[in-house]
Amino acid sequence: MLQKSQAGAQAGAADRADHAQATSHVLRVEGLGKVFDGRSAVKDLSFSLQAGRILGLLGPNGAGKTTTIRMLTTVLEPTSGAFWIDGLASSRPDAIRRRMGVLPESLGFPKKITGLELMVYYGQLYGFDQRKARQNGLALLEAVKLRPRAHSLIGSYSRGMRQRLGIARALIHDPVVIFLDEPTLGLDPRGQKELLALIRSIARERMIGVVFCSHDLPEVSTLCDDVVILREGTVVAAGTVGEIVRKSRGNVVRIRVPAQAAQEAAQLFHGISGVMLVSPAEESGWIEARPADAPGDGEQDRLLGNRMLDVLIRAQIPVLGLQAEGGSLQDVFFELTDEEHADGYASVSVH
Numbered sequence: 001m002l003q004k005s006q007a008g009a010q011a012g013a014a015d016r017a018d019h020a021q022a023t024s025h026v027l028r029v030e031g032l033g034k035v036f037d038g039r040s041a042v043k044d045l046s047f048s049l050q051a052g053r054i055l056g057l058l059g060p061n062g063a064g065k066t067t068t069i070r071m072l073t074t075v076l077e078p079t080s081g082a083f084w085i086d087g088l089a090s091s092r093p094d095a096i097r098r099r100m101g102v103l104p105e106s107l108g109f110p111k112k113i114t115g116l117e118l119m120v121y122y123g124q125l126y127g128f129d130q131r132k133a134r135q136n137g138l139a140l141l142e143a144v145k146l147r148p149r150a151h152s153l154i155g156s157y158s159r160g161m162r163q164r165l166g167i168a169r170a171l172i173h174d175p176v177v178i179f180l181d182e183p184t185l186g187l188d189p190r191g192q193k194e195l196l197a198l199i200r201s202i203a204r205e206r207m208i209g210v211v212f213c214s215h216d217l218p219e220v221s222t223l224c225d226d227v228v229i230l231r232e233g234t235v236v237a238a239g240t241v242g243e244i245v246r247k248s249r250g251n252v253v254r255i256r257v258p259a260q261a262a263q264e265a266a267q268l269f270h271g272i273s274g275v276m277l278v279s280p281a282e283e284s285g286w287i288e289a290r291p292a293d294a295p296g297d298g299e300q301d302r303l304l305g306n307r308m309l310d311v312l313i314r315a316q317i318p319v320l321g322l323q324a325e326g327g328s329l330q331d332v333f334f335e336l337t338d339e340e341h342a343d344g345y346a347s348v349s350v351h
């Protein structure tokens with residue numbers, strides 16, 4: 001709880017000044033770092049998140065995601081850098097804790113109370129009286145589609161229902177940012193889909209910024225607006241999902257021509273700037289190509305197949321088969337977090 005002391009009043013004024021500086025972002029992180037026993041777990045991390053947007057924090061095991069989340073949720077003190085939540089600086093953990101909600105990776109709820117009792121308990125911890133805590137609790141249970149089970153014991157809830165209860169609890173004090181650590185872990189495909197839809201609607205309707213940690217890359221591509229990819233504690237890519245996917249080297253085009261025309265077609269493809277043949281023409285007539293430089297111009301990369309087709313049409317070489325594989329967040333993730341291929345990618349800033 002905040003103390004109404006002179007120091008508190010001064011801190012409040014400073015908070016408001018910070019707030020005025022950074023009102024467009026619900027979360028802003030600058031140069032955040034954490035050193036454990038002389039080893040950097042997170043280095044110079046900077047990004048920002050706007051209200052109503054969902055940011056995916058990605059990285060392989062040991063990349064520094066948990067350390068980052070623990071710093072941003074004030075569990076761990078950063079070694080360097082700072083962050084602001086709703087304009088309030090990380091040097092005021094009590095104040096910023098009241099502006100954020102957290103769904104930790106593993107949730108421990110008492111099993112022998114009802115969902116509503118849990119909501120009332122936490123509502124009162126945040127200073128609501130019994131009536132208001134109950135009213136707020138019921139409204140949030142409705143929002144996460146648990147209203148019909150409000151009076152059931154938590155012990156009877158499925159994993160998906162417990163996750164939804166965890167989200168309702170994280171929203172009790174009307175936070176501006178919520179941190180969700182692997183919320184869909186262990187859910188069946190339907191439960192996963194429903195939870196993702198719920199997270200999206202909460203972000204959009206309540207204008208809450210969501211920081212979402214997951215190892216499920218298709219899920220992150222579907223849900224998130226922005227992505228930060230960490231590798232060994234350092235940001236290796238940051239931007240919107242579209243911006244990051246366009247940086248993929250995964251655009252591969254396979255074209256099949258008659259076997260007797262394969263050499264000629266390969267020669268023609270060689271002549272297209274920006275095209276790299278992956279394999280020599282096969283006896284079957286299949287020829288595989290990808291953009292020569294990475295990261296290339298995303299638009300140009302996506303037009304690779306069109307340019308290859310264009311030269312075949314001009315040379316009147318029949319096209320017998322065509323396969324085009326666009327880049328995905330998964331491609332970029334593997335490329336960036338694989339030591340051999342991690343060079344040559346420029347970061348772009350998250351809006």
Ligand SMILES: Nc1ncnc2c1ncn2[C@@H]1O[C@H](COP(=O)(O)OP(=O)(O)OP(=O)(O)O)[C@@H](O)[C@H]1O
Pocket residue numbers: 036037040041059060061062063064065066067068
């Ligand atoms: N309390 C600690 N003391 C010492 N080293 C730590 C501590 N916590 C984390 N680390 C180290 O910091 C690095 C980042 O770990 P972190 O748990 O943040 O990674 P992660 O991306 O969350 O990994 P995972 O996906 O496996 O959960 C690792 O090298 C880890 O060993």
